[in-house]
Amino acid sequence: MKQMSFSFDVSRCSACFACVVACQDQNDGGDEPAYRQVTSYEGGETGSVTISSLSIACAHCGDSPCLMVCPTGAIFKRNESGIIDINRDLCVGCHSCQLACPFGAPKFGKDGKMSKCDLCHARVVSGLQPACVRVCPTGALIADTLDNLSRQKAEEASLVILKSTTGKQTPL
Amino acid sequence: MSNHSELTIEEKLLGKIAGEDTGIEIKKTICSICSHNCGIDAYVKDGIVIKVEGSAENAASHGTLCSKGAAMRQYLYHKDRIRTPLLKKGGRDSTEFEAISWENAMEIAASHLQKIKDESGPESVAFYVGFPKWLRSFVKRLCLSFGSPNFCTESSTCYHATALASELTYGYQSSPDMKGTDCLLLWSANPLHSDTSSAKGLLKAVDHGMKLIEVGPFVTPVTKHAEMHLRIRPGTSGALALAMANVIIEEGLYDVEFVNQFTKGFEEYRSYVREFTPKAAESITTVPADLIIRAARLFAKSERAAIKSGASPTVHHTNGLQNHRAIISLVGLTGNFDREGGHYVVPWSYYHAPNGLDTRDGEFEQARSAEGMPARVGSDINPIWDKLKKEGQSVYLPFQIKSGKPYPIRSVVGFGMNYRMWPGSDFMKEALNKLDFLMTADLFMTDTTRLSDLVLPVCSTFERQQIKMYPGRFGLWTEPVIDPIGESRSDIDLITDLSAALKLNDPLFSQGYKACVDWILEPSGMKVADLEQHPGGCVLEKGSMPPYQKYRQNGFPTPSGKMEFSSSILGEAGLEPLPKYEEPLHSPISTPDIAEKFPLVLTTGSRLPMFFHSRTFRLPWTRRLSPDPMVEINPVDAEKRGIREGDRVKLSTPKSHLIVKAHLTGKVAPGVAAMYHDYPGADVNELIYPDYRDPISGYPGFKSLLCEVESVT
Numbered sequence: 001m002k003q004m005s006f007s008f009d010v011s012r013c014s015a016c017f018a019c020v021v022a023c024q025d026q027n028d029g030g031d032e033p034a035y036r037q038v039t040s041y042e043g044g045e046t047g048s049v050t051i052s053s054l055s056i057a058c059a060h061c062g063d064s065p066c067l068m069v070c071p072t073g074a075i076f077k078r079n080e081s082g083i084i085d086i087n088r089d090l091c092v093g094c095h096s097c098q099l100a101c102p103f104g105a106p107k108f109g110k111d112g113k114m115s116k117c118d119l120c121h122a123r124v125v126s127g128l129q130p131a132c133v134r135v136c137p138t139g140a141l142i143a144d145t146l147d148n149l150s151r152q153k154a155e156e157a158s159l160v161i162l163k164s165t166t167g168k169q170t171p172l
Numbered sequence: 173m174s175n176h177s178e179l180t181i182e183e184k185l186l187g188k189i190a191g192e193d194t195g196i197e198i199k200k201t202i203c204s205i206c207s208h209n210c211g212i213d214a215y216v217k218d219g220i221v222i223k224v225e226g227s228a229e230n231a232a233s234h235g236t237l238c239s240k241g242a243a244m245r246q247y248l249y250h251k252d253r254i255r256t257p258l259l260k261k262g263g264r265d266s267t268e269f270e271a272i273s274w275e276n277a278m279e280i281a282a283s284h285l286q287k288i289k290d291e292s293g294p295e296s297v298a299f300y301v302g303f304p305k306w307l308r309s310f311v312k313r314l315c316l317s318f319g320s321p322n323f324c325t326e327s328s329t330c331y332h333a334t335a336l337a338s339e340l341t342y343g344y345q346s347s348p349d350m351k352g353t354d355c356l357l358l359w360s361a362n363p364l365h366s367d368t369s370s371a372k373g374l375l376k377a378v379d380h381g382m383k384l385i386e387v388g389p390f391v392t393p394v395t396k397h398a399e400m401h402l403r404i405r406p407g408t409s410g411a412l413a414l415a416m417a418n419v420i421i422e423e424g425l426y427d428v429e430f431v432n433q434f435t436k437g438f439e440e441y442r443s444y445v446r447e448f449t450p451k452a453a454e455s456i457t458t459v460p461a462d463l464i465i466r467a468a469r470l471f472a473k474s475e476r477a478a479i480k481s482g483a484s485p486t487v488h489h490t491n492g493l494q495n496h497r498a499i500i501s502l503v504g505l506t507g508n509f510d511r512e513g514g515h516y517v518v519p520w521s522y523y524h525a526p527n528g529l530d531t532r533d534g535e536f537e538q539a540r541s542a543e544g545m546p547a548r549v550g551s552d553i554n555p556i557w558d559k560l561k562k563e564g565q566s567v568y569l570p571f572q573i574k575s576g577k578p579y580p581i582r583s584v585v586g587f588g589m590n591y592r593m594w595p596g597s598d599f600m601k602e603a604l605n606k607l608d609f610l611m612t613a614d615l616f617m618t619d620t621t622r623l624s625d626l627v628l629p630v631c632s633t634f635e636r637q638q639i640k641m642y643p644g645r646f647g648l649w650t651e652p653v654i655d656p657i658g659e660s661r662s663d664i665d666l667i668t669d670l671s672a673a674l675k676l677n678d679p680l681f682s683q684g685y686k687a688c689v690d691w692i693l694e695p696s697g698m699k700v701a702d703l704e705q706h707p708g709g710c711v712l713e714k715g716s717m718p719p720y721q722k723y724r725q726n727g728f729p730t731p732s733g734k735m736e737f738s739s740s741i742l743g744e745a746g747l748e749p750l751p752k753y754e755e756p757l758h759s760p761i762s763t764p765d766i767a768e769k770f771p772l773v774l775t776t777g778s779r780l781p782m783f784f785h786s787r788t789f790r791l792p793w794t795r796r797l798s799p800d801p802m803v804e805i806n807p808v809d810a811e812k813r814g815i816r817e818g819d820r821v822k823l824s825t826p827k828s829h830l831i832v833k834a835h836l837t838g839k840v841a842p843g844v845a846a847m848y849h850d851y852p853g854a855d856v857n858e859l860i861y862p863d864y865r866d867p868i869s870g871y872p873g874f875k876s877l878l879c880e881v882e883s884v885t
Contacts, residue, residue, distance in 0.1 A: 011396065012375065013393075014364035014365065014371065014394075014781075015781065016238055016239055016371075016393075016781040017782055017794075017797050018236070018237060018239045018241075020239065020797065021239040021240075021242035021243050021782075021793045021794065021797075022237070022242040024793050025223055025242055025243070025244075025245060026223060029793065031792070042837060042838050044838070049391050049838030049839070050395070051393070051395070051838075051839065052396075053393075122179055122183050122184055123187050123189065125178065126179070126189050131223075131225070134225060134235070135225070135226065135236060135237050135242055136236070137236040137237075137238065137364075137368035137371040137372065139372055
């Protein structure tokens with residue numbers, strides 16, 4: 001079974017919020033909270049503050065606490081992609097998933113039922129990227145199978161190591 | 173993974189998958205929100221846009237959008253969209269309008285404008301284009317044909333002063349030529365928020381070894397990618413630039429050949445910058461002297477270096493024009509002007525696109541010469557602006573409307589006009605209320621349209637045609653992807669109809685938009701039809717980019733034919749010819765008495781990623797990301813004042829005050845307060861005096877004045 005996942009590069013995120021709005025555009029977000037959220041954190045002393053930002057939605061965990069606590073079986077894992085999805089017809093709005101999820105992914109709208117990021121299941125199956133990934137201006141957010149993400153990270157890390165031994169010197 | 177065919181039709185519809193089975197079609201258009209006009213794939217079903225996405229084939233925007241563009245659907249279908257022409261019932265104070273027909277609206281507009289023209293002369297009608305900019309050439313042509321010299325734009329407070337500084341120094345404008353640039357000096361610019369389509373390219377260049385030096389008062393998302401951050405006190409760019417020049421000259425790091433052969437006034441400049449030792453500059457800018465030295469060395473020792481500044485943050489100061497001259501002088505000083513990987517001079521083609529096409533927009537605009545018409549608004553106060561920019565300086569519109577001097581302005585025809593963009597916006601509002609006839613064209617009912625006698629509904633890029641040419645050789649022509657909302661129309665149709673109603677007998681206008689654009693493009697050998705074949709855009713084959721180092725053959729287009737450290741034009745006008753540093757009019761150093769009561773430096777209007785001026789406040793998707801008007805202050809200053817995060821505070825200047833929320837953040841340095849402009853219900857421009865301005869450009873000092881923040885909880 002393939003496991004799809006998001007990968008996020010914190011050094012690339014600029015907190016531009018494009019992912020949040022693209023998610024709402026894709027999912028016709030109304031007054032309900034967006035499935036994706038960006039949070040920024042300031043660290044360091046006055047004068048040398050650094051600002052880091054994180055874009056987060058459902059992590060589509062391999063071992064999903066939301067799925068395990070769901071009393072009606074509304075939450076399920078898609079065999080072909082590992083995407084965690086919900087059959088809203090079965091949801092009774094008990095909020096168990098919300099309590100169990102460490103990422104704050106399950107959201108509850110006016111109808112009292114849970115909804116959340118489905119990693120743009122229909123788009124992914126159609127060979128497209130999730131809306132948030134497609135819009136990301138810096139490339140901080142990507143989505144792929146865990147195998148591919150792992151291979152890509154190995155390549156990137158190797159390049160950094162190689163460049164550090166042959167890179168340009170700064171003319172200081 | 174399962175294949176496409178396994179999705180049910182319901183799943184495909186829910187996922188908005190385009191195709192014959194879903195009836196969802198992808199149509200090509202461009203974003204309406206800002207001037208970057210990123211390419212958009214509009215997903216359209218049954219005549220309604222159901223989703224937007226960046227066009228992957230757009231060579232300028234590379235398939236991305238920002239949070240504003242991604243919210244385009246809420247912009248298009250907003251309840252505030254004006255659906256019919258509206259005529260005000262009752263006097264100026266009334267808030268009631270009646271819907272009227274376009275035919276009726278044009279008759280009313282023409283009769284009012286003609287009456288004022290007959291009574292007071294055509295110059296008493298000013299034409300103004302705010303945002304967007306694409307219609308400017310058409311409005312200017314209408315304005316001059318009508319006989320008025322008073323064509324004004326929002327460039328009276330955005331970018332033109334930056335260009336003016338460059339023209340006074342080099343004779344023309346240039347921009348960073350990001351081809352193998354080794355060092356980029358980002359001066360008060362945060363492209364990761366204001367130019368998101370360039371983000372990937374910028375970060376890729378950094379990955380490939382380009383060194384970034386960031387200058388600016390804020391910690392930004394760029395900061396973590398920068399080699400160093402020179403965090404200036406707002407309004408002190410000039411002092412920093414002069415100190416960098418001091419180091420570069422003292423250490424012999426400047427380009428001796430270029431300076432000797434191609435510049436004017438170097439000796440005076442060299443002698444002046446001696447005052448600006450890194451230590452002296454530290455006491456002005458608050459940037460540590462050793463950091464100034466390191467930045468100057470890195471910039472000057474890099475083989476190819478360039479400076480990218482924001483459109484206007486460096487010139488939104490009462491000393492802004494000279495500050496910017498000091499900044500861009502560093503380009504010539506280090507021999508980086510008009511060379512690969514440094515700065516590149518590409519003349520602008522239609523409209524404001526450096527793409528190597530030969531177009532005749534200037535000729536198109538001047539259907540009738542302004543020669544012999546009365547002097548433009550502001551020309552008596554800012555003659556340099558008037559001479560080089562050849563348009564009214566609209567910062568003076570409210571003064572002339574109120575005083576009637578040197579002649580009355582009785583009517584304004586405003587497109588995308590927002591009086592809250594003026595310094596002392598309450599002063600501008602009073603002026604507009606004095607007019608005999610105010611007509612505006614807009615997409616939405618706004619604070620400005622509500623003041624108008626006649627309001628005309630125009631539509632977005634999704635509902636009309638537009639030619640768009642990007643910097644570089646890429647362009648496109650759009651066709652509408654949906655029907656216009658209500659009876660809204662393209663600005664161009666309204667301009668050409670108004671011209672006809674005024675009986676101006678314009679032979680080009682009568683043929684419509686496409687014919688006008690073809691006329692403008694004629695010398696380039698390209699036609700609209702060439703672009704029409706490629707709805708997502710194409711390479712402009714007819715554009716030929718000019719060579720580098722044009723000055724070696726032709727000299728510089730300045731009075732001396734050289735790059736001018738000492739400006740002939742400024743000198744002849746009796747102004748300071750060198751890029752001398754003056755303190756902002758109000759600052760802790762220039763006005764210690766004011767600073768006693770108002771000790772913080774207030775800087776306004778720096779971009780937030782989800783807003784572009786006032787354009788996306790009304791969209792729930794963007795507004796929810798930053799719902800409340802806030803003043804940002806450093807936790808150190810907050811603690812001194814007993815202010816906690818989210819407290820209601822009074823933000824005051826000598827002119828006025830606002831009640832807003834406090835946001836405590838290390839993004840701003842101690843001693844600085846920052847606020848975004850034009851928030852509904854908290855317009856920070858009301859806190860700025862309408863004549864708090866730069867003496868040469870007329871630009872308001874939006875980004876350095878004095879204030880105090882106090883708790884009111």
